[in-house]
Amino acid sequence: MARDDETYLRSSIDRNKLPVHIAIIMDGNGRWAKERKLPRVFGHREGMKTVKTVVKLCGELGIKVLTLYAFSTENWTRPKQEINALMRLLRKYLHKEMDELIQNNVKFHFIGRLEQLPELVQQDLKWAREKTANNTGLILNLALNYSGRADIVDAIKKLTADIENGKYKREEINEVLFEKYLYTGSLPEPDLLIRTSGEMRISNFLLWQIAYAEIYITPIYWPDFSRKHLLSAIIDYQRRERRFGGVL
Numbered sequence: 001m002a003r004d005d006e007t008y009l010r011s012s013i014d015r016n017k018l019p020v021h022i023a024i025i026m027d028g029n030g031r032w033a034k035e036r037k038l039p040r041v042f043g044h045r046e047g048m049k050t051v052k053t054v055v056k057l058c059g060e061l062g063i064k065v066l067t068l069y070a071f072s073t074e075n076w077t078r079p080k081q082e083i084n085a086l087m088r089l090l091r092k093y094l095h096k097e098m099d100e101l102i103q104n105n106v107k108f109h110f111i112g113r114l115e116q117l118p119e120l121v122q123q124d125l126k127w128a129r130e131k132t133a134n135n136t137g138l139i140l141n142l143a144l145n146y147s148g149r150a151d152i153v154d155a156i157k158k159l160t161a162d163i164e165n166g167k168y169k170r171e172e173i174n175e176v177l178f179e180k181y182l183y184t185g186s187l188p189e190p191d192l193l194i195r196t197s198g199e200m201r202i203s204n205f206l207l208w209q210i211a212y213a214e215i216y217i218t219p220i221y222w223p224d225f226s227r228k229h230l231l232s233a234i235i236d237y238q239r240r241e242r243r244f245g246g247v248l
Ligand code: IPE
Pocket: 026, 027, 028, 029, 030, 031, 032, 070, 071, 075, 086, 197, 222
């Protein structure tokens, strides 16, 4: 059996050492399209297929949380036509896939400044959250209008409000309390952070939460990222020694 065969890769995974939370910076849709002399939007459309593939596989493997960086606060600087296409694709994904996602026990969670998203998108997010509220499988956490710095600033605002209204005293602030105020407050922190398309940067994603995440960067463009690539990333993660600053 070839070493990159999916069956072989699956059998190489240690089910007892799975990352609990995988976070992905889905990058390279534009370049994928450009290489084919297609408009960027075609890359985004193709990228949605990868989203389906990755969500399905994470569910099969029993991953608890999958966070996908879908739209950053900086992405508003892109051409309006591209932004509209991204919003449309998101809404289409939610509507087209909902039945299957429910069948697969997926539960939606969203992070970011959601109140600044178009009204119709906000309505769909609410609908998706309610439809999947009782599901107990994979938590599909979509980062939309997300910025790691905004996440921290918004947490500070909420925490200081709770100090002013007497819920906590200033002396009680510590890391454990603070992170409950982040958009990811109810979620475990990422164990594995994947970025596609080879860029060696974080681009304002989960700044606080990735303090000890293992980083995996692949040159593959997001539309080409397959089941085999995700399995390889998990295998690579499992070979690493997580030391958390200590000695083993
Ligand atoms: C990632 O692909 C998708 C989003 C940011 C929504 P890009 O659109 O950033 O693709 P490149 O980086 O231009 O190739």
